[in-house]
Amino acid sequence: MNPSPDHRVDVAIVGSGIVGISIAHALVRDGLTVTLVDREGVACGASRGNAGALAYSDVLPLASPGIMRKAPRWLLDPAGPLTIRPGYLLPIAPWLFRFWRSSFPAAAARSMAAQVALMTLARSEMQRQVAEASLSHMLVSDGALELYESEAERDAARPNWDVRGRVGIRFEHVGRDAIDELQPGLDSRFSYGTFLPEWQSVTDPYDFAVAFADKLRERGVLFRTAEITAVEPGEDGVVLRCADGEKICAKQAVIAAGAWSKSLAASLSDKIPLDTERGYNTTLPSGAFDLQRHLTFGGHGFVVTRLSSGIRVGGAVEFGGLHLPPNMRRADVMLAKAKAFLPALDTTGGKKWMGFRPSLPDSLPVIGRSPRVPSVLYAFGHGHLGLTQSAATGRLIADLVAHRPTVIDVAPFRPDRF
Secondary structure, eight states: OOOOTTTTTEEEEEESSSSHHHHHHHHHTTOEEEEEEESTTOOOOOHHSSOEOOTTTTSOSSSSSHHHHHHHHTTOOOSSEEOOTTTTTHHHHHHHHHHHTTTSSHHHHHHHHHHHHHHHHHHHHHHHHHHHHOGGGGGEOOEEEEEEESSSHHHHHHHHHHHHHHHHOOOOEEEHHHHHHSSOOOOOOEEEEOOOOOOOEEHHHHHHHHHHHHHHTTTTTTEEEEEEHHHHHHTTEEEEEESSOOOOEEEEEOOGGGHHHHHHEEEEEETOOOOEEEEEEEOOOGGGGOOOOOOOOETTTEEEEEEETEEEEEEEEEEEETTTTOOTHHHHHHHHHHHHHSSSSSTTTOEEEEEEEEOOOTSEEEEEESOOOTTTTEEEBBBGGGGHHHHHHHHHHHHTTTOOOSSSOOEEEEEEOO
């Protein structure tokens, strides 16, 4: 069902990914009328092909002193976990400069404190959200295992685990015997690991988002497929201009369009340094390997995760913007490594995918009102953590829309912090 051009709702949300869907859920809980608008449809972007992880333990910002020591080595490897596409170094340079500044110890500590608060909220709000939407059966609680190829690699990771431990994250460093129990079939090079017993995931990120959207339709939420070209202040509200010439009017609007949010913010003269981390994966048939739980190969920048749709091998970070064609060799490299690490893995019959992670230099999302047009709110830039932080973002945006005090301080996420 599409609203008529002059239809006016309480809140219009640009973006029907998991963040936009979670925001809609929180707003409907408050009794508001909501329309979601997306250029492609429900969960057709990063929400479709991610690893399905609820990574509440990922509180360390990507912009950190440690990453700056590793980045040069990774960048010199064209098939490594971090790369910049030829021709994109100049466009990404301002973002990289801010990223470098955000990696200074004091700045990284501030980002981590904000991330810890958001992750704490994310866990409780996700449990509340799936219960309210009757989707708890789509959560999986099998834990996760991070693996190291040497004692030196394990020891290098210990300081970051110690930091996580100080903020209440449970984990256990394990040896080879425990690794064999947690995940049989790993190559013998992995003698050290870290097990996270409280790690959760969803059965499939696309199925989860679609099921959630269906629940919202039952509650009167409207979904529309249209490209929004501009957001404008209107008489007592906001006007969304569609590429087909129609318009959607709302009292307030939320921009939650992921990697495509930057241009919409710019239409309001809000300059937000959003860029994209392109990620790649291959989804193999369900019988490809007897995977017991989520596996992280941190030294190689990829994960292997079990979904209802199959075994997904993916990760990596590639800076290349929105318009360059994908380099599927990156998916091939990760799949070849996964085969080496899991010798029994059947790598035939896989489906490759590339998606755009919307990322900001300090590793924190933008959650807050437009400085120029207060009736417009922003909710984007979650990087690798959109699914993880979706419910928390929904709660915070609902608080802001209702002009309530937010449950956590949103100052670290304000749009004008750069």
